Amino acid sequence: METKNEVIISVLLLTLLVSLLNPFGLWMPDEILYLTIGGVFVLVSIFSSFVWKESARDEREQLHKMIAGRFGYLAGMATLLLGIIIESIDSHPSPWLISAVAAMVLGKIFGAHWAKLKR
Numbered sequence: 001m002e003t004k005n006e007v008i009i010s011v012l013l014l015t016l017l018v019s020l021l022n023p024f025g026l027w028m029p030d031e032i033l034y035l036t037i038g039g040v041f042v043l044v045s046i047f048s049s050f051v052w053k054e055s056a057r058d059e060r061e062q063l064h065k066m067i068a069g070r071f072g073y074l075a076g077m078a079t080l081l082l083g084i085i086i087e088s089i090d091s092h093p094s095p096w097l098i099s100a101v102a103a104m105v106l107g108k109i110f111g112a113h114w115a116k117l118k119r
Contacts, residue, residue, distance in 0.1 A: 006050050013043040077104055 016039050056062035080101045087093040 003050075006047070009043055009047050009050065013040065013047055016040045016043065073104065073108065077101065080104070 016036055019036055020033075020040065054065065056065050080097050083097045084093045084101070087097065
């Protein structure tokens, strides 16, 4: 179950990520850019701690947790693959996009293997 803190951290994180895109065409001085990047790093760290420590009280909550994780994984993978396709058509795909997809696949493989060992 989501807590109020998780929702607040998520909204703040999404707001900072969108501001990094500079959606309103405002010039972002280096100092503000560095503060925004630092804020994103801190909020991602806090959000990760929420994800890492969440636990389920019963099988139904465990299933909901797994479904949410699967949706997040697939949404991230689809977004990164779309970025790779668009950048490949325009010119050359960013190594960061390809590295992120590779890290997601390796993380999924590692997690599945680790879970089998823990059974």
